Amino acid sequence: MVRTRPLKVALLGCGVVGSQVARLMTAHAGDLAARIGAPVELAGVAVRRLGRARGDVDPALVTTDAESLVTRGDIDVVVELIGGIEPARSLINAAFESGASVVTANKALLAGDGPALQAAAEKHAADLYFEASVAGAIPLLRPLRESLAGDKVDRVLGIVNGTTNFILDRMESSGASYGEALDEATALGYAEADPTADVEGFDAAAKAAILAGIAFHTRVRLDDVHREGITEITAADIAGARQMGHAVKLLAICERAEDGRSVTARVHPAMIPLSHPLASVREAYNAVFVEAEAAGRLMFYGQGAGGAPTASAVLGDLVAACRNRLTGGLGPRESAYAQLPVSPMGEVTTRYHVSLDVVDKPGVLAQCAAVFADHGVSIDTVRQTGKGNKGGKVGKGGNVGNDGQEGRGGEAKLVVVTHRAPDAALGATVEALRSLDTVHGVASTMRVEGE
Template sequence: MRTRPLKVALLGCGVVGSEVARIMTAHADDLAARIGAPVELAGVAVRRPDRVREGVDPALVTTDAAALARREDIDVVIEVIGGIEPARKLITSAFEHGASVVTANKALLAEDGPTLHEAAEKHGNDLYYEAAVAAAIPLVRPLRESMAGDKVNRVLGIVNGTTNFILDRMDSSGAGYGEALDEATALGYAEADPTADVEGFDAAAKAAILAGIAFHTRVRLDDVHREGLTEISAADIASAKRMGCTVKLLAICERAADGRSVTARVHPAMIPLSHPLANVREAYNAVFVESEAAGQLMFYGPGAGGAPTASAVLGDLVAACRNKLNGAKGPGESAYAQLPVSPMGEVVTRYHISLDVADKPGVLAQVATTFAEHGVSIDTVRQQGKDGDAWLVVVTHSAPDAALSSTVEALRGLDTVRGVASIMRVEGE
């Protein structure tokens, strides 16, 4: 075993960073044995140096993250600050000064992953980011390495624990969205500002990363169609139950049937209770990967939290350190396919639509005619009415999303339709 330790700089020492530091210290001997050389935490960059950080030597703490990232003796930089800047400058600086990088920064990878990959390649260093998607669940490495010889056609899953907890509570207890969000906040699953989670930004960033790896194509956050769950009501959950379904916020990345384009989207959807994703409870994540040779694979586990995320970071650290020790290099960006990313309107999907209509003869025929005029076939219709009020619940067959959207707009214009109460896609059948 080499006696000179590999030196590691840690940028950020919050929930995840403190767990990384703790595990590096507690399991130093095991990490050294697995890597083939000792690993030394050489510096920790923080914003508040006076805060007590259990297990971190105060002598290692600095507020000068830029100086730490460009130290010539650093072998690997771990970035768990998050956000776009200064993380981007710190990571590129680390590459320029000879260090490989391990990051959990999904937002930066989705926004500007190609720049990071190019910088890593230019300077002969590694970029690892298993922790950026689904925390401890091994997902990025299987897609990048284990399935490198296969053709992935679809990635479908729950990649945000906060929203899954909220929808699970709404389903199991009948709570409304606000009540379920309050519970998620009280338990620490939701941030004080939950926008990134409940509006789908977090899941969309992860979808961009997964689509890029799966389809060997550069997919940016702006390419991902995004809808949150703030408009989901208890009535929507109840309607899903009547169909034998539940509601989940899904990230869906697909290769077109002709193989010439890809799509990436995040939105709430009804899925059958028979689908394995329907049974993913609480704040857990689960992702299906469908490929030509391997078939269907499912990855399941805790998708957030300090310890699970630190587990993924340390797995990447071991890989990066081994490569440094052996003069090797891990996988870089694979974007050779350069497939176009199609807009949401071209996605073929199904709709569940709830309409508030006048309870009089001819209404159903008028609604059916509107669907037919837009080339959308109806699968099932359920009608309920009392005292002049009526509800129509329509489930369509598969059609382009643009055709379904135009149908809904046309329905809103009918005199007999008082309102479109809810619209939700149906997936997983």
């Protein structure tokens, strides 16, 4: 049943992932041929500079002229693993124009130019697959696009950046500072020399844009995604969260509004209960929760990065693209018919955990509570600790005005957890608290999710 003429694959980029793709294509050639129905041949490998060792890749296949490789006319599938915008975008477009299908792991390009690339694929009746662009080895986009195609996704909540999860996990488990944990991540190869894209949340934001677009059948641009990184998270934040029974994670959150008329996408650190499955995702692992109307809660867990895991996702897409070349089928197209507006962060309803350094005298709690009330923010719990006190007291809901038992003079700490309120109202509340004479400072503010 295996035809003789092989399908030809051009590999663009032969770094950590590309070299694994080349290796697995050779190691599993027989299996791939049987699963596809035809042998698959690596027809060429484009690299930036010649001369470096490329694992098992036949040197005769290596070229620095990616464009000639892509446009030579006999390529069935182009695997783009260069990353970044250019020349990746031009090469992908050239591939479509030359009649090839494309498999890519390029999240930045997808988040920025996804619609244009999908239109180009459609125009040339080619496939564009990009499973590896989000959460590495974890099958996530295919389940969202295909398995849940008859369901209504309400929420996607996930850890989609392994570097930041590694750093936060280290801070939690060893009490290390952010800087120490980053150094460890760098030493172990989990963080790049310039870690900005990871620690500032750009990488996760690109993934959130891709996930939200697929989940809600709506175009979501990178600019639509609210983004905060983890560089200001302190060991004290994490210890404080732990004391409240929570872990701190950098989350990508895509939500449909309750009325169903708009969606939001955001990336920021958040506290989640230790009982939530995402709280126990360790090291550089990724995990994504999906909540759908009929399916309920689903979770997908696995390695979000690394050469071999990412190559696994690339090869799955490669098999799909090759099968389609043989059968004349086509993979799923862009689905953006819903065209829901993407609301700004201020309109998202969230919960805040606010830690305040306040003057330790009667009336301060009442004064702070009034600020919350003035902004329409309802308080869930408040915990008050006098300077040097290890204990404190916790009030639920309406009891917060009863602060006749406060100490006098010195400094105290107020830790407030709110009910859900628009993020803008919560932000304005914190600003107003900051301006009170009795508030020395806002020690930390963090959103609370997953409850």
